Amino acid sequence: MTQAGPTGDDLVEMLAALSNPLRLRIVAQLAAGRDYVSHLARVIGISRPLLHMHLRRLEAAGLIAGNLELSDDGKAMKYYQVTDFSLHLTASTLAEAAKTLTTPDPAEGPGR
Amino acid sequence: MTQAGPTGDDLVEMLAALSNPLRLRIVAQLAAGRDYVSHLARVIGISRPLLHMHLRRLEAAGLIAGNLELSDDGKAMKYYQVTDFSLHLTASTLAEAAKTLTTPDPAEGPGR
DNA sequence: ATCACGTGTAAGTGCGCTGTTACAGGTGCA
DNA sequence: TGCACCTGTAACAGCGCACTTACACGTGAT
Numbered sequence: 001m002t003q004a005g006p007t008g009d010d011l012v013e014m015l016a017a018l019s020n021p022l023r024l025r026i027v028a029q030l031a032a033g034r035d036y037v038s039h040l041a042r043v044i045g046i047s048r049p050l051l052h053m054h055l056r057r058l059e060a061a062g063l064i065a066g067n068l069e070l071s072d073d074g075k076a077m078k079y080y081q082v083t084d085f086s087l088h089l090t091a092s093t094l095a096e097a098a099k100t101l102t103t104p105d106p107a108e109g110p111g112r
Numbered sequence: 113m114t115q116a117g118p119t120g121d122d123l124v125e126m127l128a129a130l131s132n133p134l135r136l137r138i139v140a141q142l143a144a145g146r147d148y149v150s151h152l153a154r155v156i157g158i159s160r161p162l163l164h165m166h167l168r169r170l171e172a173a174g175l176i177a178g179n180l181e182l183s184d185d186g187k188a189m190k191y192y193q194v195t196d197f198s199l200h201l202t203a204s205t206l207a208e209a210a211k212t213l214t215t216p217d218p219a220e221g222p223g224r
Numbered sequence: 225a226t227c228a229c230g231t232g233t234a235a236g237t238g239c240g241c242t243g244t245t246a247c248a249g250g251t252g253c254a
Numbered sequence: 255t256g257c258a259c260c261t262g263t264a265a266c267a268g269c270g271c272a273c274t275t276a277c278a279c280g281t282g283a284t
Contacts, residue, residue: 009133011136012136015127015128015131016128016132018127018131018201018206019131020124020128021121021215024123024206024209024210025210027206028206028211031203031207032207044219045219082203084203085202086202088198088199089130089198089200089201090197091196091197094136094139095139095144097136097140098137099140103133105137105157106157106158107155
């Protein structure tokens with residue numbers, strides 16, 4: 001095995017991105033098919049600036065990916081879609097990921 | 113299948129509990145064996161009040177469980193241990209969980 | 225009594241997340 | 255020219271999380 005999951009920091013970022021009801025809805029909606037920002041905002045029922053913020057977080061975590069395209073009538077549309085992520089969370093996989101945390105480890109001792 | 117994972121709300125709570133470096137360390141440490149609060153705080157290197165807060169969140173999410181015991185010398189010790197959780201996160205499992213979210217769904221329409 | 229160990233909680237601070245409103249720019253069409 | 259779409263970002267308010275310091279209470283040993 002050794003499966004090499006994400007690093008501890010990346011995992012924390014992914015979990016933080018998913019630990020929000022709205023972002024969970026966004027991922028769920030995109031799982032049904034790619035969509036562009038304005039339409040997605042209408043479907044979910046939130047403002048575009050707000051959706052924009054959440055999309056940034058999800059994309060930064062590597063859970064979704066967006067690319068700008070030009071529609072037939074020349075409009076710039078940004079389409080987002082989910083990436084092929086798969087996380088298995090158990091006590092042991094988390095313990096494995098925790099080894100690669102770069103965040104301040106208080107137990108490391110404050111350097112001297 | 114149908115595997116019946118946690119509800120959307122529970123899932124969000126679990127992910128929120130795990131999306132923190134310190135709490136990830138706590139789970140990792142407990143995965144190596146049960147421990148009591150004061151000792152755990154010393155091992156990880158944080159204050160007891162802070163650890164106490166994080167333990168509350170982890171326990172509320174159902175990821176760890178604690179029970180008070182009396183040591184041989186009569187001291188009250190609270191031992192914590194990880195529960196047997198197992199979460200598989202993919203776009204489709206998340207979409208499934210999102211269906212059971214009770215948090216305000218803006219798209220539902222404001223009731224009238 | 226005082227110390228060393230365990231438990232828990234209340235109060236205060238700093239900061240980041242969430243969400244709003246407002247603005248600025250682009251295209252195609254009447 | 256004005257409207258209807260699309261995109262993005264800046265500015266601001268509210269709130270909860272993370273963390274510290276301080277306190278209160280219990281035991282057994284010196």
